Amino acid sequence: xxxxxxxxxxxxxxxxxxxxxxxxxxxxxxxxxxxxxxxxxxxxxxxxxxxxxxxxxxxxxxxxxxxxxxxxxxxxxxxxxxxxxxxxxxxxxxxxxxxxxxxxxxxxxxxxxxxxxxxxxxxxxxxxxxxxxxxxxxxxxxxxxxxxxxxxxxxxxxxxxxxxxxxxxxxxxxxxxxxxxxxxxxxxxxxxxxxxxxxxxxxxxxxxxxxxxxxxxxxxxxxxxxxxxxxxxxxxxxxxxxxxxxxxxxxxxxxxxxxxxxxx
Amino acid sequence: xxxxxxxxxxxxxxxxxxxxxxxxxxxxxxxxxxxxxxxxxxxxxxxxxxxxxxxxxxxxxxxxxxxxxxxxxxxxxxxxxxxxxxxxxxxxxxxxxxxxxxxxxxxxxxxxxxxxxxxxxxxxxxxxxxxxxxxxxxxxxxxxxxxxxxxxxxxxxxxxxxxxxxxxxxxxxxxxxxxxxxxxxxxxxxxxxxxxxxxxxxxxxxxxxxxxxxxxxxxxxxxxxxxxxxxxxxxxxxxxxxxxxxxxxxxxxxxxxxxxxxxxxxxxxxxxxxxxxxxxxxxxxxxxxxxxxxxxxxxxxxxxxxxxxxxxxxxxxxxxxxxxxxxxxxxxxxxxxxxxxxxxxxxxxxxxxxxxxxxxxxxxxxxxxxxxxxxxxxxxxxxxxxxxxxxxxxxxxxxxxxxxxxxxx
Numbered sequence: 001x002x003x004x005x006x007x008x009x010x011x012x013x014x015x016x017x018x019x020x021x022x023x024x025x026x027x028x029x030x031x032x033x034x035x036x037x038x039x040x041x042x043x044x045x046x047x048x049x050x051x052x053x054x055x056x057x058x059x060x061x062x063x064x065x066x067x068x069x070x071x072x073x074x075x076x077x078x079x080x081x082x083x084x085x086x087x088x089x090x091x092x093x094x095x096x097x098x099x100x101x102x103x104x105x106x107x108x109x110x111x112x113x114x115x116x117x118x119x120x121x122x123x124x125x126x127x128x129x130x131x132x133x134x135x136x137x138x139x140x141x142x143x144x145x146x147x148x149x150x151x152x153x154x155x156x157x158x159x160x161x162x163x164x165x166x167x168x169x170x171x172x173x174x175x176x177x178x179x180x181x182x183x184x185x186x187x188x189x190x191x192x193x194x195x196x197x198x199x200x201x202x203x204x205x206x207x208x209x210x211x212x213x214x215x216x217x218x219x220x221x222x223x224x225x226x227x228x229x230x231x232x233x234x235x236x237x238x239x240x241x242x243x244x245x246x247x248x249x250x251x252x253x254x255x256x257x258x259x260x261x262x263x264x
Numbered sequence: 265x266x267x268x269x270x271x272x273x274x275x276x277x278x279x280x281x282x283x284x285x286x287x288x289x290x291x292x293x294x295x296x297x298x299x300x301x302x303x304x305x306x307x308x309x310x311x312x313x314x315x316x317x318x319x320x321x322x323x324x325x326x327x328x329x330x331x332x333x334x335x336x337x338x339x340x341x342x343x344x345x346x347x348x349x350x351x352x353x354x355x356x357x358x359x360x361x362x363x364x365x366x367x368x369x370x371x372x373x374x375x376x377x378x379x380x381x382x383x384x385x386x387x388x389x390x391x392x393x394x395x396x397x398x399x400x401x402x403x404x405x406x407x408x409x410x411x412x413x414x415x416x417x418x419x420x421x422x423x424x425x426x427x428x429x430x431x432x433x434x435x436x437x438x439x440x441x442x443x444x445x446x447x448x449x450x451x452x453x454x455x456x457x458x459x460x461x462x463x464x465x466x467x468x469x470x471x472x473x474x475x476x477x478x479x480x481x482x483x484x485x486x487x488x489x490x491x492x493x494x495x496x497x498x499x500x501x502x503x504x505x506x507x508x509x510x511x512x513x514x515x516x517x518x519x520x521x522x523x524x525x526x527x528x529x530x531x532x533x534x535x536x537x538x539x540x541x542x543x544x545x546x547x548x549x550x551x552x553x554x555x556x557x558x559x560x561x562x563x564x565x566x567x568x569x570x571x572x573x574x575x576x577x578x579x580x581x582x583x584x585x586x587x588x589x590x591x592x593x594x595x596x597x598x599x600x601x602x603x604x605x606x607x608x609x610x611x612x613x614x615x616x617x618x619x620x621x622x623x624x625x626x627x628x629x630x631x632x633x634x635x636x637x638x639x640x641x642x643x644x645x646x647x648x649x650x651x652x653x654x655x656x657x658x659x660x661x662x663x664x665x666x667x668x669x670x671x672x673x
Contacts, residue, residue: 005671016451024446038626041635043448045618051454051611051648058458059655063665063673064417077422085424090494092432093569097501107505119568121447122436129437136432143490151489159481189482192469200355205415207467210424214486235421 006066012057013068019050079235080141086210087140087148095136096122103128145230152214153221178251179244185219186240199241208234224251289390291320291328298330298367300390306361310353312336317380319393321371321400331399332369335377349374365415366666371399414660416466420459427452427459435569453572454648460576461652462659464583471591472584483580491573495549498567503542505529511538517629533561552577555640571640578642579649586650590657597661604654611647614638 061069072078100108100122110120124132179199187194190207197206208216213234221227228250237243275281291298300318307316314335320328334353350372357363381396383389394400430452438444464483472479506529515531532541545563548554554563555574565571593599617638625631638644664670 006673007671008673020446020449023449024443037632037636038622039448041618041622041626041632041639043450044635044639045615045622046448047450047454048611048615048618050451051458052608054451054455055458055651055655058420058423058455058462058652059659060673061419061423062416062462062655062659063670064419065665065670065673069417069419072419072422072426073417074422077425078418081425082421085428087490088425088428089431089569089572090490090567091497092435093567094494094497094501096436097498109505121434121438121444123438124436126437126439129433129439132436133429133432143493147493148490151493152485155489156481156485159485162477162481190467190469191472198351198354200351200358202415204418204421204466207469209463209467210421211464211483211486212467215482235418 006060006063006069009057009060009063009068010066012053012060015053016057075236079232081137082235083144083210083231084137084140087143088136091139091143092132092136095139096124096132099128099132099135100124145232148214149217149230153218156215156218178248179240181223182220182240182244182247185216185223189215189219197240199239199244201240202238203234203240203243206240220247227251228253289319291318291330293320293323293328293330293366303330303332303357303363303367303369306357306363307332307334307353309361310356312338313353314377317388317390317393318369319390321394329371330367330369331371331373331394333373333375333380333393333397335380336374346374364666366663373397373399414466414656414663415665416462416659417665420463423455424459427455431569453645456572457576457579457645457648458652458655460579461649461654462656464580465587465590465653465656468583468587471588473588476584479584480581484577487573487577487580491552491570492550494570495546495567499542499546499549502564502566506538508538513537532563536562549574555642557637557641560637575640575642575645579646582646583649583653586646586653590653594657594661597658600654600657600661604651604658607647607650607654611651614644614647617644 060066061072063069064073097108100106108119108122122132183194183197186192186203186206186208187197189212192206213231217229217231217234220229224247227247229247233246234243237246289300291300303318304316307313307318314337316332316334318330318332321331323329332353334349353372354368357368358365375397379397380388381393434447434450434452468479510529512530513535515533515535532544536544541562541564544559545554545566548559548563549566549570552574553559554565555571567573590600590603593603618635621631621635621638625634664673
């Protein structure tokens, strides 16, 4: 059944993988460059030239048909690993520099043949690649769940000092039921018309993304002071109704612990 | 099968004819043809419904949209809140029956059977039912139809992790001769910027140019904290291995590893003391301007791979205006596509610049410096980001995931 769908996206997945492997087979066939710098500029040129392939591929993924889309929509990726993506990119240099130092007792900073830009890839063997990746993903997840939530709130407060407006307070929803609060918080962040959000609207449909979710979380927590809700929770629920139920469940848990939470 | 009477139907394996409706009652929504019989059959599976009539509601954008009039078994429920009934039935069709989203009625009303019009042969008629029941799509809803929040598939979230691993692969590990060259196939940066455009547009459903401060405060509050933390950690690590005690205050175009310690700690293109170079490096990184040509000669790339953040911060800063220009054209698919085409032309102007430089000036140091700077130049990535925004608007207008032809994607 899967094979009959997502024809273009799966075909492009194959093309991208094929080019990737073809590049790896022979430098001479992949690049007519003379030296390393020349090779780098050639690579930049080729990636820009070929980028429409990835535009169409990503558009196809947004449609959501085929084997590739099904694999990439797996909960392990979407719920557990994707939240670490931005941090993997930001902190992998920090992790491999320290990993290299602890395991080799000197710093890895061999530059590319150019005065500026990135160092040569850290030459750890393939089995250590997975160790470094594991450490990076682990650190990224810890930073996302334990640090970023607080930092986002702190930064948002700072931004609001300059802005002069408390964007965390959404006036007129204090006495609303949980589902309405969820709707209004999301609408406030994403700009979607709250009247167009129904309980069966999906979170992605209403504009929840990696960019807006942290703010939505902060606003929800500001509204319900003892609410425990994480980025992962937002990707574990599908619809507004599901999210409202989850918030209610968490608040009831808080109430049973004696924090005297009042459920509207 | 369509016969001369205008009936629609099909022959089963035993050659029995099943009538599924009349040709003139078929609802044409955009490019899709929806059989009212199929939707009525699905609605009738709900325990509370005695029968349903599904009909087309005229719509200036889609041609027609799907409406349904339901007669309930328990007449008392007729008093129930219409919005609740509509919501429950939509949820039933989507979740319990699994009906495709474009077939789910957008307006559902509860009626008494006696209020429904009948033909002379005492059959209920669907033609003209929307007018009879006074159900219409008002202008506001019609306008909104073209920018209805769309259901982007969640694989777009999952793919972020794969792209992050691609970045990681490019910078870590030694896999043998061949795989080193796979690193030069760098499709992940354009993929990231395109994806950034789509997802940012998907999370912005109204023009934000009117409230820029709110837009920037929210977006930068999300983007910046982790970025700043990574810059601080990397600057601290950099200071351990490169400090005033081993600093070479002379600039060398081709950096050579220090013979004793195997790393380079040298001045920037504009030669300054260690402290000043570090200070300027921190300032440029914290403001995300380290990839701009005016900043490059005065700093180190402390967070070497955070050039992407610098470019993305610029893209987010100009997003409101690009988004607004697409938003203004949202009712015309032709205009949206035209805008995207303009950005594609801009994208290939950047590609041509690379090619020109590669052909005519690749052997000079300045030519190579230009080539590498041009790759990181934030404005050069703007077309990729803008094409992503445009792709969202095209997606919103065409809703390819709701079409029967979605499998082709």
